[in-house]
Amino acid sequence: MPTRSTDPSKPTAAKPSTNTAARVRGARQVDPRGPRFGAVITTVVLALILVLGPESGIALALLAIQTLVFAAGAVLGLGAQPYGWVFRRFVRPRLGPPAELEDQAPPRFAQAVGLAFALVGALGLLTGISAVFYVAIGAALAAAFLNAAFNICLGCEMYLIGKRLGLGKKVLTA
């Protein structure tokens, strides 16, 4: 086994990080008002879906759209998130520059959590198990509303609690 000092192919500085924070640090920066704006739209859409109920075709269509929006933000990044695009195109030009930028990893992770809840909600809707639909969409609504109104990222907090419980050694981080 080669020792660290004699193996030139493995400089210590290039040691792969096992720490998620370090891996996502330096990720793209975003205007924090973008995800917040998106959370307002998400809150309205999720509330509409709940009010319309699991029997409604419009609710199904809205849930399909919202699921795709979450998927775009989680999988492709916040740059591809439609509500973020609306913010950058129409809202941000009317606002001053942001006080500061923030890492896109937390809001992007929140999109992934939203996607999970939206998928469970859709499953409840498609299988006709209304309770699953109400609980999943209700939870997503709570998280979106807390983000919009209080700037609380519930998904981000669930991440650490999940880690503490030993869940998901490989969570979506990229």
Add this chain to the structure above:
Amino acid sequence: MTGLIAVLVVLAAATAFGLWRKRSNGRFKQTHITSDSSTDNGPEFPALTADQLGEALGQRATLVEFTSAFCAPCRATRRVLDRVAADVAGVAVIEVDAETELDLTRELGILRTPTVLILDSVGTIHHRAAGEPRYADVVAALGAVIPDIADSHS
């Protein structure tokens, strides 16, 4: 109708939680009671060592910040703590990644990031706050550890 009730219940509960969180966020709570005020044989107040933290303790006090990957307010918190450390002599700031130090995170019962601990010169935890603390609150809480903070606070 079920949906409308669900929406109202969710929004009411979330608002209550949000308001509570807003009030408690970044507020320091005392975790250490000085020996003269405690007469019971309660639990020992936990102390942390430089070994556990991976860095040397500050000469007079240490501000420990638990961070995680998906934590928007962690960077702002670090800036607040760095400002305090720059203004008060003998104070060190140590950042601990909650995910890589899961055992410590569990042991201390840390549920979210940022969580800031204020340690005295020997590592005893005196105060603790979850959420981004304000500069003045950090300095005020430090006063319990550094009695002459008014003199050393430039």
